[in-house]
Amino acid sequence: MTTTPALAATRRTAVAILAVAAMALTACSDATGGGGSNPGKDEIVIAGTYPIDSIDPGGPQGGGTGPQMAEQEIFSRLVRTKADGTVEGDLATAWKPDSTATQWTFTLRQGVKFSDGKAFTSADVVDSFKRFIDLKGTNAANFPGYTMTATSDTEVVLKAPKPDAAIPRKLAVFFVLPAGVGPNDTAFFEHPVGTGPFTLEKFTPNEIALVSNPNYYGGAPKVKRVTIRKMPELASRLTALRTGEVDLAWGIPDDQLPQVQNDSNLTVQTIQSSAVFTMWFNSSTPALRDAQVRRALWQAVDFPTIIKQLYPQTGSLADSVVSPQTLGYVKQEPVKYDPTAAKAALTAAGFDFSTKLRLQFANAEFRPFNQAVVSDLQKIGVQVDLLEKEQAVFTKDLLALNWDINFQQLSNPMLDASNTIGRLYPCAAKRNGYCNPELDKLLAQAGQSSDEQERVKLYGDATKIIWQDAVGMFPMAVKYAYAWNKHLTGFTPDPNGLPDFSHVQVTS
Amino acid sequence: MTVLVDARTGREVAARRTHAARRWLGRIPYVVLALYAIVGGVGPLLIDYNPVHVSLDDRLLRPGSHVSSGATAWFGTDGVGRDVLAQVVYGARTSVIIGVCTVAVSCLVGVAVGTVAGYFRGWLDTVLARGIDILLAFPAILLTIVIAGAFERSVLVVVVALSATAWISFARVTRSVALAIRERAWVDAARVLGVRRVSILLRHIVPFTAGPVVALATLEFALVVLAEAGLSFLGIGLPNSAVSWGQTIANGKQYLETAWWISALPGIALSLLIINIGILGDQLTARYGRGHLR
Numbered sequence: 001m002t003t004t005p006a007l008a009a010t011r012r013t014a015v016a017i018l019a020v021a022a023m024a025l026t027a028c029s030d031a032t033g034g035g036g037s038n039p040g041k042d043e044i045v046i047a048g049t050y051p052i053d054s055i056d057p058g059g060p061q062g063g064g065t066g067p068q069m070a071e072q073e074i075f076s077r078l079v080r081t082k083a084d085g086t087v088e089g090d091l092a093t094a095w096k097p098d099s100t101a102t103q104w105t106f107t108l109r110q111g112v113k114f115s116d117g118k119a120f121t122s123a124d125v126v127d128s129f130k131r132f133i134d135l136k137g138t139n140a141a142n143f144p145g146y147t148m149t150a151t152s153d154t155e156v157v158l159k160a161p162k163p164d165a166a167i168p169r170k171l172a173v174f175f176v177l178p179a180g181v182g183p184n185d186t187a188f189f190e191h192p193v194g195t196g197p198f199t200l201e202k203f204t205p206n207e208i209a210l211v212s213n214p215n216y217y218g219g220a221p222k223v224k225r226v227t228i229r230k231m232p233e234l235a236s237r238l239t240a241l242r243t244g245e246v247d248l249a250w251g252i253p254d255d256q257l258p259q260v261q262n263d264s265n266l267t268v269q270t271i272q273s274s275a276v277f278t279m280w281f282n283s284s285t286p287a288l289r290d291a292q293v294r295r296a297l298w299q300a301v302d303f304p305t306i307i308k309q310l311y312p313q314t315g316s317l318a319d320s321v322v323s324p325q326t327l328g329y330v331k332q333e334p335v336k337y338d339p340t341a342a343k344a345a346l347t348a349a350g351f352d353f354s355t356k357l358r359l360q361f362a363n364a365e366f367r368p369f370n371q372a373v374v375s376d377l378q379k380i381g382v383q384v385d386l387l388e389k390e391q392a393v394f395t396k397d398l399l400a401l402n403w404d405i406n407f408q409q410l411s412n413p414m415l416d417a418s419n420t421i422g423r424l425y426p427c428a429a430k431r432n433g434y435c436n437p438e439l440d441k442l443l444a445q446a447g448q449s450s451d452e453q454e455r456v457k458l459y460g461d462a463t464k465i466i467w468q469d470a471v472g473m474f475p476m477a478v479k480y481a482y483a484w485n486k487h488l489t490g491f492t493p494d495p496n497g498l499p500d501f502s503h504v505q506v507t508s
Numbered sequence: 509m510t511v512l513v514d515a516r517t518g519r520e521v522a523a524r525r526t527h528a529a530r531r532w533l534g535r536i537p538y539v540v541l542a543l544y545a546i547v548g549g550v551g552p553l554l555i556d557y558n559p560v561h562v563s564l565d566d567r568l569l570r571p572g573s574h575v576s577s578g579a580t581a582w583f584g585t586d587g588v589g590r591d592v593l594a595q596v597v598y599g600a601r602t603s604v605i606i607g608v609c610t611v612a613v614s615c616l617v618g619v620a621v622g623t624v625a626g627y628f629r630g631w632l633d634t635v636l637a638r639g640i641d642i643l644l645a646f647p648a649i650l651l652t653i654v655i656a657g658a659f660e661r662s663v664l665v666v667v668v669a670l671s672a673t674a675w676i677s678f679a680r681v682t683r684s685v686a687l688a689i690r691e692r693a694w695v696d697a698a699r700v701l702g703v704r705r706v707s708i709l710l711r712h713i714v715p716f717t718a719g720p721v722v723a724l725a726t727l728e729f730a731l732v733v734l735a736e737a738g739l740s741f742l743g744i745g746l747p748n749s750a751v752s753w754g755q756t757i758a759n760g761k762q763y764l765e766t767a768w769w770i771s772a773l774p775g776i777a778l779s780l781l782i783i784n785i786g787i788l789g790d791q792l793t794a795r796y797g798r799g800h801l802r
Contacts, residue, residue: 235761255762364743372562378560421794
């Protein structure tokens, strides 16, 4: 059989195209496989749950969970909280209050250098604090009218307008930058200089790369590079974790946990977080003004069953407004599920069953939980409109009280009740329409006391009022599930979803 | 001779058989669509479903399992224990309603704009035709997402958002038909007789657009159903209280590995509908499309 030259040429082209295609395919698989699974012995890749839009700790986005995770690796703080809720020194080695707890003196660590080699002094702390307050970011609201002065190169004094015993814990969200960083200093944040364990190598919207800081006072971290990849989609996070494209992921929901636990390459651990599912009632809504109505609504939802079915491993019935490891936690009597009593109480209180309550939440992961709540409320005849909103719209409406029931997973990185109970429940806060002068008095006292035991007692009394008046429903205390590749060692899960990578090591 | 005749009749029989088979095959889309219409129309009357009601004890059950109420979940249950079969049935109704409404609205607008532009020509045509060109240059799905995202979720918003781009193809087709028809003798005759322009439009032009418009409407219907599912999948389409295939598919996304049926079954229902409308649309285009306009 003979082939015509034209046919032969076509065949040659076809073979050539096939070869090119095959090469392209192998190149692609190299790029995905090689970039991910164990890229080098001392590099790790993290699947970031939350977006990191900014690494400016004072900026408007700087207080979010995503940004804070990056900020704590680049910049150090005076103090930080440990997983069990105690405070440990970071740039400060010791701190003490004066007798009234209005002035706190912090002794700074000596011999600390910034990543550019410059020495760290008290002037940097004072300047950073001023910037932090002036920029009025979300976390600056914890320090109204506070001033910081340097008494020497290694000592700063923080002065509060009134006694504040929670200062060390509150300072866990204050990051120290070098002196002289301007308000919108984008040039600085492109190549930031800090005292943290890592320095920034690359910052793009989808990926942030950190390299170990040889000048870190605690010694350069063992891993040379940490890459945090933005993966808001849960399915992609889990796939990446199981294929080895990423080494660490967290926030794994219960439905996916068994699969991850069955994977022999992964270590899974859950840790009690500071987060509590908080479902405020808008007490300024006419229908919800009566505490009896709010209590009845709480009673009408079968939270134990919802938690058992939806969060068997990462949820437990909450017994206070704050999580157990938070300072100010006092156990409360659980609200019993009793739909008949709830319905009777609502009828007795004259509740209008034709009103449609608006339940707002953000984030699709909470949809099943809220659907279950709405379903239970509907069973006793209470109509609820479930509104899933974009984060930005949600926040705007939340502050404008444009809702009747608001669902939030409220975490408290300071592990101090002053940050949640003290900040969100006074009349002046105007966060949930609830106002009780007696509660205000208790909270003011708790905020001013320097005695830790007395503060716990006062916050306990305050919690009792909030709990019994059903300012909101407090259904569930949250555990975070972390999963990481077995070749990582030295990793400790963080209760706030802000894990630190400075002690992580890669073993083969 | 007899052999020859036999061979010929044999061939004819075979040809007739293929022809018959093809005709029957060609009817499949009608059957499938009728099935969807029946399921969408009658199904909700037979199956009781409340999207707000969840049953956590029955969550993530396989197709064919028994739920706590004693019934059988033939298509399984979703992440909060709702019946997937009911969601497919109610979703069919939602899809068909939205598809029909959107196609009707965009057909009305498109035919009106197209015939007016094609018949009157002149500056009106220039303005309308260039307007259509500009809208065509804009990615349709983007415009839809912007409109749907800007307002509170509701069926009306979805219909408006989808119609905002769907009318353009109707306008283009009818305009070209109108351009050709207006030169015909009967139109000239009507004009000479002094028939009002509106009457000429309605009686002598619009009826001739029916063929191509019907063919186009079926194809647009498929695209609209798909776009609605896409919007709901993204969470900007229908409110949570409505049942939509897109929402059900999105709900099953995180269970793809463990509970494939949540996303797969509505997905299959959606693809079957789209494929069959596509085939039907092609048939109609072949029969009534522009090439057969005589």
